Amino acid sequence: MFTLLRDFIWDDSKKNQNRKSLYQLIHREGPISKSNVLKSFSVPQTTLTRMVAEFEGNGWIRSGGFGQPSGGRPPVLYKVREDAGYFIGIEIARVVQVLLLDLEFNILNRKKFSVTVEHTPEITIPFIINMMKQLIQTHQISVSDIIGIGIGAIGPLDRNNGRMINPESFIASGWDNVPIVNEIKKEFPVPILINNGANTAALAEYQAQLFSSENLLYCISGYGIRCGFIQAGISLNSRQGDASSYGHIIVEPGGRLCSCGKKGCLNAYSSFGAMFAQIKREVPSMELTSSGQLVEALNQNVHIVEKVVQESAYYYGLAVANMINLLHPDVVLLEGKLIKESEAYMNDVISIATEHVYSNRRRDITIRKGQLGRDAVAVGAAVEVFHSFFKR
Numbered sequence: 001m002f003t004l005l006r007d008f009i010w011d012d013s014k015k016n017q018n019r020k021s022l023y024q025l026i027h028r029e030g031p032i033s034k035s036n037v038l039k040s041f042s043v044p045q046t047t048l049t050r051m052v053a054e055f056e057g058n059g060w061i062r063s064g065g066f067g068q069p070s071g072g073r074p075p076v077l078y079k080v081r082e083d084a085g086y087f088i089g090i091e092i093a094r095v096v097q098v099l100l101l102d103l104e105f106n107i108l109n110r111k112k113f114s115v116t117v118e119h120t121p122e123i124t125i126p127f128i129i130n131m132m133k134q135l136i137q138t139h140q141i142s143v144s145d146i147i148g149i150g151i152g153a154i155g156p157l158d159r160n161n162g163r164m165i166n167p168e169s170f171i172a173s174g175w176d177n178v179p180i181v182n183e184i185k186k187e188f189p190v191p192i193l194i195n196n197g198a199n200t201a202a203l204a205e206y207q208a209q210l211f212s213s214e215n216l217l218y219c220i221s222g223y224g225i226r227c228g229f230i231q232a233g234i235s236l237n238s239r240q241g242d243a244s245s246y247g248h249i250i251v252e253p254g255g256r257l258c259s260c261g262k263k264g265c266l267n268a269y270s271s272f273g274a275m276f277a278q279i280k281r282e283v284p285s286m287e288l289t290s291s292g293q294l295v296e297a298l299n300q301n302v303h304i305v306e307k308v309v310q311e312s313a314y315y316y317g318l319a320v321a322n323m324i325n326l327l328h329p330d331v332v333l334l335e336g337k338l339i340k341e342s343e344a345y346m347n348d349v350i351s352i353a354t355e356h357v358y359s360n361r362r363r364d365i366t367i368r369k370g371q372l373g374r375d376a377v378a379v380g381a382a383v384e385v386f387h388s389f390f391k392r
């Protein structure tokens with residue numbers, strides 16, 4: 001009997017676990033031959049042949065070419081069918097982005113908009129739902145083809161109850177304890193997970209580099225500064241999904257006043273808001289209000305802007321070094337508008353960080369840009385919801 005992939009993946013019963021493990025293995029390792037499957041999946045060969053035939057008959061997997069023959073005929077390789085189901089990944093930050101993804105997390109289409117003072121939850125959530133509907137209609141996908149929805153948002157969050165709690169650096173009002181997961185579920189009755197975007201981005205990059213670095217630190221800088229950390233292949237989530245707390249580590253005791261009321265936080269030096277304020281203190285007639293203006297002034301070599309941005313890089317580099325000394329990542333990935341648009345900024349951050357890393361660790365660490373850019377947040381949210389079906 002033909003079964004929808006999502007009914008199979010959602011089935012958490014004990015008797016389904018073995019089949020799900022096989023599907024997960026093919027998803028992760030495919031294209032893969034039956035004999036290679038048997039190396040890490042211990043069932044009799046006849047059982048495996050029966051399971052593979054069932055998966056293929058249901059349209060969940062397909063052959064994906066042939067492997068190297070070891071004597072005899074070349075073995076058939078199997079991979080998941082990328083169109084057997086879909087995910088929606090959503091990033092909620094100063095830019096809201098909705099991605100439609102296939103089962104291999106390829107981005108099929110996207111929609112996005114910038115959050116302004118007018119974007120209260122009452123306006124924003126229906127807008128997001130509308131974008132989701134447009135995306136699936138364009139691709140002639142029905143809601144029953146959606147396996148799960150992941151949201152990577154700005155913290156703090158109530159992850160268990162799917163709520164956003166007063167996100168830092170949001171400029172619109174009304175974002176206080178917003179049950180965003182339930183609101184979306186009314187229109188899309190599928191499993192939905194919310195997590196901090198820094199954590200979901202870390203997960204997406206971890207998967208994109210084929211799980212090769214077990215300890216990965218991911219830092220997003222912009223209006224706020226957030227970090228996600230994967231340790232031994234597992235995402236470390238703070239209880240409130242509040243990855244913004246990294247922005248409040250102290251980089252200058254007794255230093256500049258931070259928006260949190262304390263002094264000397266990283267945010268008070270390296271966030272866009274802090275840079276705008278410092279530029280205005282130095283040159284009162286110079287009032288920057290957007291990151292785009294800042295990048296433009298930087299490209300025009302406006303001296304004071306260069307100086308403030310350099311200072312921002314210095315403190316950010318110190319903070320990254322502190323985090324490396326504390327968390328021992330193998331790789332540090334940086335993401336953010338300045339990282340993306342100014343090579344000098346990125347190089348400054350990397351050289352200051354490297355200089356301040358505890359000496360024994362220095363040569364083992366790679367600090368670089370992520371592979372996925374800003375898409376990592378929404379892609380990783382989809383990856384996280386997929387993985388959640390395989391946890392027991």
Ligand SMILES: [Zn+2]
Pocket residue numbers: 247248258259260261262265266267
């Ligand atoms: Zn602070």
